[in-house]
Amino acid sequence: MLKMQNIRKSYRTDTIETHALRDFSLEVNEGEFVSVTGPSGSGKTTFLNIAGLLETPTGGQYLLDGQEVGNLSDSERSRLRNEKIGFIFQGFNLIPDLNLFDNIDVPLRYRGFNAKERRRRIEKSLEQVGLSARAKHLPAQLSGGQQQRVAIARALAGEPRFLLADEPTGNLDSLMARQVMELLEFINEWGTTIVMVTHDPELARRAQRNIQIVDGQVSDLRQTIAQPEAAIA
Amino acid sequence: MIGYYISLAMRSLRGTPILSALMIAAIAVGVGASMTVLTLNYMMSQNALEHKDSVLYAVQLDSWDPNQAADTANEIPWQLTYPDAIALLRSDIPTRQVAMHRFGFTVNIDESELRPFTANTRVTTRDFFSLFDVPFEYGGTWNKEADTAAVQSVVLSKETNDKLFGGENSVGKIVKLNGEPFTVIGVLKHWNPSPKIYDLNNNPFADSEELYIPFGLHRKFEIYSWGNTNGWTSRTAEGAEGYERFLLGEHVWIQYWVELDNAEQREAYEQFLTGHIHQQKEQGRFERPLKFALSPPSEWLVLNEVLENDNRVLGWASLAFLLVCVINAVALLLAKFLRKAPEAGVRRALGASRNAIFTQHLIESSCIGVLGGLFGIILALAGLTGIRVLAMGQADQIAAMNWEMMLAAVGLAILASILAGLYPAWRISRTNPSVYLKTQ
Numbered sequence: 001m002l003k004m005q006n007i008r009k010s011y012r013t014d015t016i017e018t019h020a021l022r023d024f025s026l027e028v029n030e031g032e033f034v035s036v037t038g039p040s041g042s043g044k045t046t047f048l049n050i051a052g053l054l055e056t057p058t059g060g061q062y063l064l065d066g067q068e069v070g071n072l073s074d075s076e077r078s079r080l081r082n083e084k085i086g087f088i089f090q091g092f093n094l095i096p097d098l099n100l101f102d103n104i105d106v107p108l109r110y111r112g113f114n115a116k117e118r119r120r121r122i123e124k125s126l127e128q129v130g131l132s133a134r135a136k137h138l139p140a141q142l143s144g145g146q147q148q149r150v151a152i153a154r155a156l157a158g159e160p161r162f163l164l165a166d167e168p169t170g171n172l173d174s175l176m177a178r179q180v181m182e183l184l185e186f187i188n189e190w191g192t193t194i195v196m197v198t199h200d201p202e203l204a205r206r207a208q209r210n211i212q213i214v215d216g217q218v219s220d221l222r223q224t225i226a227q228p229e230a231a232i233a
Numbered sequence: 234m235i236g237y238y239i240s241l242a243m244r245s246l247r248g249t250p251i252l253s254a255l256m257i258a259a260i261a262v263g264v265g266a267s268m269t270v271l272t273l274n275y276m277m278s279q280n281a282l283e284h285k286d287s288v289l290y291a292v293q294l295d296s297w298d299p300n301q302a303a304d305t306a307n308e309i310p311w312q313l314t315y316p317d318a319i320a321l322l323r324s325d326i327p328t329r330q331v332a333m334h335r336f337g338f339t340v341n342i343d344e345s346e347l348r349p350f351t352a353n354t355r356v357t358t359r360d361f362f363s364l365f366d367v368p369f370e371y372g373g374t375w376n377k378e379a380d381t382a383a384v385q386s387v388v389l390s391k392e393t394n395d396k397l398f399g400g401e402n403s404v405g406k407i408v409k410l411n412g413e414p415f416t417v418i419g420v421l422k423h424w425n426p427s428p429k430i431y432d433l434n435n436n437p438f439a440d441s442e443e444l445y446i447p448f449g450l451h452r453k454f455e456i457y458s459w460g461n462t463n464g465w466t467s468r469t470a471e472g473a474e475g476y477e478r479f480l481l482g483e484h485v486w487i488q489y490w491v492e493l494d495n496a497e498q499r500e501a502y503e504q505f506l507t508g509h510i511h512q513q514k515e516q517g518r519f520e521r522p523l524k525f526a527l528s529p530p531s532e533w534l535v536l537n538e539v540l541e542n543d544n545r546v547l548g549w550a551s552l553a554f555l556l557v558c559v560i561n562a563v564a565l566l567l568a569k570f571l572r573k574a575p576e577a578g579v580r581r582a583l584g585a586s587r588n589a590i591f592t593q594h595l596i597e598s599s600c601i602g603v604l605g606g607l608f609g610i611i612l613a614l615a616g617l618t619g620i621r622v623l624a625m626g627q628a629d630q631i632a633a634m635n636w637e638m639m640l641a642a643v644g645l646a647i648l649a650s651i652l653a654g655l656y657p658a659w660r661i662s663r664t665n666p667s668v669y670l671k672t673q
Contacts, residue, residue, distance in 0.1 A: 045667070049667040054581065054667045055667055074586050074588075075586045075587075075588060077586075078581070078584055078586035079586070081582070081583075082583065082584020087582045093670060095579060097248050106579075106580060109234065110580075110584040110585050154583070
């Protein structure tokens with residue numbers, strides 16, 4: 001599904017060059033649920049941005065679904081991102097002046113679906129996260145957990161094969177975090193590949209595999225065997 | 234997607250009403266000011282006879298003072314003397330030709346409660362109506378004899394016929410001009426070209442005349458000119474007295490136009506004019522070097538500086554003012570768009586390309602332009618109304634906005650707002666979305 005080889009990413013200012021990722025290599029298989037941990041500033045978010053085609057690496061090779069994405073134009077990368085990748089952010093990133101229906105509509109608009117198909121997908125994804133009755137509410141009228149569920153619904157509406165979650169429970173209390181985590185596990189069971197960045201070791205253990213990033217490199221590739229119920233307990 | 238972007242734009246405008254109002258106001262003021270001036274310039278630059286540019290010519294002959302050239306753009310008097318006009322009328326080379334000038338009569342009709350009134354009158358030869366495409370509602374022009382003989386016929390404008398006869402067919406009825414009976418032989422449809430290209434010497438933006446009478450009536454009624462009359466000597470009218478002295482003197486007051494359908498005809502007419510000048514030189518007139526001019530309508534408008542340099546400068550100044558407004562709008566748009574950068578970042582993450590973000594924001598600035606244009610039209614209409622009031626009726630024809638100019642106003646506003654939006658839209662489309670996704 002995702003294959004990175006010797007990925008490098010550096011940011012340059014007038015005086016300093018910072019290496020966010022150095023010879024970063026990783027492979028994520030179809031249907032996997034992978035957690036990514038590491039200290040702050042280790043390069044987790046940079047990895048996620050590159051994986052989500054929001055940033056381009058300085059060097060190395062990135063294959064997404066077997067396709068080399070390094071030389072794609074912005075339009076091609078955007079289309080690929082829209083069709084294959086779903087994002088879930090720590091801060092939810094819902095558009096505040098759009099109601100839930102219109103928020104979930106955003107990626108579907110860029111996909112070019114007709115109105116009927118968009119409505120079908122929006123209603124279905126709202127139903128999946130249990131918020132059908134709140135379609136006309138604004139994000140500010142929802143709790144944090146509900147907002148994150150809307151964000152998940154928005155990510156799911158396009159039926160992506162690859163879900164990237166950047167600390168999806170970071171802004172939630174433990175109960176909400178558990179609900180969101182269960183939802184992600186449920187989504188993974190449908191076959192969606194998930195890569196989740198988290199600081200929470202318990203959540204990381206619930207993934208099938210954990211990757212630790214330190215100083216822009218993969219330092220540990222550990223298989224996580226623990227069952228979700230066991231981890232929460 | 235365009236409809237989606239427009240709905241996003243309207244939502245965004247509603248979301249920041251004060252900022253949006255400021256941007257719309259900036260565009261509206263700029264468009265209003267520039268369209269006021271550009272409308273005046275546009276209306277002044279109209280050429281109702283453009284389609285006759287290759288066949289219609291204003292005739293100028295240099296019969297002026299040998300010691301001083303005429304004070305005109307081409308140093309030839311704008312108008313002709315009466316003797317020259319009479320001589321030129323004898324030529325059968327032009328397909329049509331018109332000698333004419335402005336005059337005025339007191340008008341009344343018997344057994345009418347209508348009070349006598351003064352009417353602007355054109356004293357002209359019969360070809361005037363066909364040469365300048367003047368449409369008739371009833372009747373037609375007079376016979377050729379009336380161009381040289383005293384035939385008391387009159388053609389009424391539509392407005393005059395409405396006033397005198399309530400708009401009915403008045404052909405055959407009698408109208409008193411300065412107390413003398415004239416038979417109505419024709420009534421025009423509404424006709425009011427602006428600028429009045431056939432008579433640029435007497436306020437080119439005044440209304441067309443209310444009456445038209447034959448050219449052959451000069452001596453019978455001692456018709457002087459109510460228009461611009463210039464002279465430099467009466468030497469050529471020595472021995473003549475009174476009105477005859479005016480007619481025969483070196484006074485230029487007759488406007489002259491000819492229709493020459495092809496190059497051969499024009500060449501023949503130029504030879505005719507050359508012959509006429511040589512003949513006059515032998516009689517002691519035309520002491521300056523041989524010079525005449527045949528100017529088509531478009532050239533005639535330029536020569537007469539209908540659109541003065543001051544107007545052109547004012548036009549550029551108004552566009553410069555619009556530019557200042559656009560620069561203000563750029564700053565406001567930049568502030569607005571950059572405030573929305575996190576939303577653009579989210580949209581990028583959800584699949585919007587840079588071009589999509591750029592287009593979305595450019596359409597938002599275009600919507601501001603459309604609204605600015607609509608308000609700009611209102612401001613321009615107010616400006617033109619102010620000009621009409623200040624000009625006390627002298628600018629009614631030109632200080633008016635037609636549909637073309639209204640569309641141009643909206644077009645100008647959209648263009649201005651697109652120009653204003655280009656940089657802000659480009660900036661926001663180039664921002665790195667990941668920055669906003671983490672920090673939102």
